[in-house]
Amino acid sequence: MKDIRIVFFGTPEFSCEILKCLHEEGYQIVAAVSQPDKPIGRKQEILPTPIHALADTLGIPCVQPFKLREEVDTVLSYEPDLILTCAYGQIIPEAILTYPKYGCLNIHPSLLPKYRGGAPVHRAILNGDEETGVCLMEMVKAMDAGRVYDRRIVPITEDMTTEELNLILEKESCILVREALPKYLNGELEGEVQDEKKVVIARNIAKEEDYVSFQKEEIHMLYNHIRGLIDWPIAYGVIENKRMKFYRVRKNVCIHDYEIGQFVGIEDDHLIITGIGGLLYVYELQLEGKNRMDAKSFFNGVGKNLIGKCFE
Numbered sequence: 001m002k003d004i005r006i007v008f009f010g011t012p013e014f015s016c017e018i019l020k021c022l023h024e025e026g027y028q029i030v031a032a033v034s035q036p037d038k039p040i041g042r043k044q045e046i047l048p049t050p051i052h053a054l055a056d057t058l059g060i061p062c063v064q065p066f067k068l069r070e071e072v073d074t075v076l077s078y079e080p081d082l083i084l085t086c087a088y089g090q091i092i093p094e095a096i097l098t099y100p101k102y103g104c105l106n107i108h109p110s111l112l113p114k115y116r117g118g119a120p121v122h123r124a125i126l127n128g129d130e131e132t133g134v135c136l137m138e139m140v141k142a143m144d145a146g147r148v149y150d151r152r153i154v155p156i157t158e159d160m161t162t163e164e165l166n167l168i169l170e171k172e173s174c175i176l177v178r179e180a181l182p183k184y185l186n187g188e189l190e191g192e193v194q195d196e197k198k199v200v201i202a203r204n205i206a207k208e209e210d211y212v213s214f215q216k217e218e219i220h221m222l223y224n225h226i227r228g229l230i231d232w233p234i235a236y237g238v239i240e241n242k243r244m245k246f247y248r249v250r251k252n253v254c255i256h257d258y259e260i261g262q263f264v265g266i267e268d269d270h271l272i273i274t275g276i277g278g279l280l281y282v283y284e285l286q287l288e289g290k291n292r293m294d295a296k297s298f299f300n301g302v303g304k305n306l307i308g309k310c311f312e
Contacts, residue, residue: 147191
């Protein structure tokens with residue numbers, strides 16, 4: 001079955017691991033489809049998307065339509081027997097969904113029907129979930145609503161960030177492809193219909209969500225908020241009218257007598273900021289107008305001047 005013609009849809013680094021896995025397993029990947037390349041950084045240099053770059057390395061042609069619905073014929077010219085997608089970023093037109101002999105499958109990083117949508121990994125961390133996973137699912141017209149053919153469950157530890165969870169889910173996705181895809185192609189997986197009553201939507205991260213309030217969010221919520229936005233878009237608090245981004249933190253649930261949101265100082269290798277019901281330890285940060293740095297470097301510079309000041 002590995003000689004069937006596969007077109008792979010994906011864009012970010014996460015989806016690269018799955019494309020690599022397909023290639024290593026010997027599947028015939030006739031094309032990749034990715035979002036268009038975009039300008040990156042201060043210089044606005046146009047760089048290939050991760051999937052575009054990987055496809056070039058593997059010698060796979062890469063199609064990058066601005067509007068997929070206008071390039072249906074281009075995609076179908078590769079005559080796919082199967083389409084596999086992961087984090088592509090555009091709605092797949094029905095004309096493409098209904099074309100392949102073996103259908104269209106998606107690797108989705110959640111335990112469906114929970115967290116349909118664009119930010120399932122972020123939402124799992126932000127909401128303090130204790131587990132998530134990846135699903136091999138049928139693609140249908142409705143968003144992430146198809147049958148689930150197989151899944152792998154992943155525990156979420158208390159201090160795990162979205163960045164760390166993504167790396168684990170990448171590996172689990174590859175295992176899912178290696179183990180479940182052959183069974184699917186052989187007709188051994190019937191698929192489980194999702195329970196619509198249990199659907200939870202994982203909406204994309206909004207711009208205003210990167211702000212954390214020490215005055216309103218108790219320590220568990222605050223901590224989940226920060227670790228849920230590492231390594232993107234990075235949460236920030238405001239102290240003395242300046243933003244401070246938090247790149248590496250831990251929490252200490254305890255009783256204290258400090259004012260809420262107060263910058264207490266430094267202990268060993270971390271800053272101490274008080275929260276509702278505990279303390280936030282900050283190991284790596286970036287103050288507005290400064291470079292990203294560790295806690296000691298920050299404190300030895302402008303940090304000591306903030307002792308006793310409070311975050312909003």
